[in-house]
Amino acid sequence: MYPTELSSYDNHPADTSTQLYMVGLNNALMIHQEDLLGEVRNALDKINKGTYGICEICGENINEERLEAIPYTRLCLECEEEKRPDPEIIRNMRPNEELVIDAPFGRKFLNKQEDDEHEGIDILNDLMKYGSSDSPQDMGGYHDYEEFYTNKIDKQGIVDEMDQVSNEEYRKQVD
Template sequence: MNEKQLLQLKDQLTQELKDVKSRLHDESHLETTELSNYDNHPADNATDLTDQNTEMAIENHKEEEVEQIEDALQAMENGTYGVCTVCGEDIPFERLEALPFAQTCIDHANPDVDSESRPSEEALLGSTTDHPLKNEGGVRDYNNSFEEVEDFGSSDSPQDATKGNQKNFYKK
C-alpha cells in the first residue's frame, strides 16, 4: 500500500469517526412516546420498550464501531495498519477500502461464523407445516385446495344452518 492510499484511508476513517460520534449518544430515542401511562394499553408500553431496546442495541453497535475506528487510527500511528493480526500478511487495499477498520485479511475474518448451521430451536419445533415445500418434489396442484380445507368446516356446513333446517341440510 502506498502513501497516497494510506492517506486516503486515514481521511476515510477520520470522516467516519466524526459521523459515528455525531450520531452517538442521542438521548431523544430513549424517551417514551406517551405523556401518561395511566390509561395506556399494555401493548403500547411494550412497543415503547421494544423501540428503546432496539435503539440501545444500535447505540452499542455505534460504540463498537467507534472503538474499531480508533484502533485502526492507532494502528496507522504505530505503523501496523493494513497487516493481518492473525497471519501477519498485508491486507489487500480493496478490503481496506471497503472496510477501513479491518484488522484481518479475508481468510481470517470471522472464522467462527458458520453459515450452514441452523438454530438449535428448529430441531425441537419442527416444521411449521405438515408438508414443507422443500420436501415436495414438484409443483403442487391447488385446484382441490378448497375441498381439502372444507373438511374443517365452512359457512355451508350444518353447524351454521338454522335450527329447523339441520336435518335436511344434505338432502337435495
C-alpha cells in the first residue's frame, strides 16, 4: 500500500507483498548507505589526524592499490583475511533461537531412537483408523480392512491377549 492509498482492500496479495518487499529492500539499502557514509566519515577523520592508510590492527601501512579500491578500509589485506571467519564454520552455524523453537518449526522428525514424540506419521496413522479414501485394494498386500488398519509393531489398542485375536484366526477355524 502506497502512502497515498487509504485502503489495501482492493489490492491483490501479490501486489501487497511486492510493495512490502520493496519497502524492506529500500530500508536495507538505506542502512547500507548510512554505514558506508559512517566509514567514509571515519576515513576523513583519519586524514585530518594523519593516520589514514594505517592498519588498525597491526599498525602497518595499507597498500595503495587497496586504498584506491576501498578508500574507507581500516585494515590491511593480511589482517582482513585473518579477521574473516572460515566459510565452513559460517555454513554450519545455526542461530541460537533454533535450540528453543518447538514444533512445527524446530528440530522435528529427527528419526532417532530417542525421538518418540507423537509426530506427523503417528497422527496420520491415528486418523487412518477412522477411514480414508483408500481401501485395501488401493494399498497392495492387504486383504481386508482389519489387516489394513492394524499396527502390529506398536500393538496400539491392545490391552490384553484377547484383543490380539483377529477375524483371520476365526476364519481358519471355520475353514
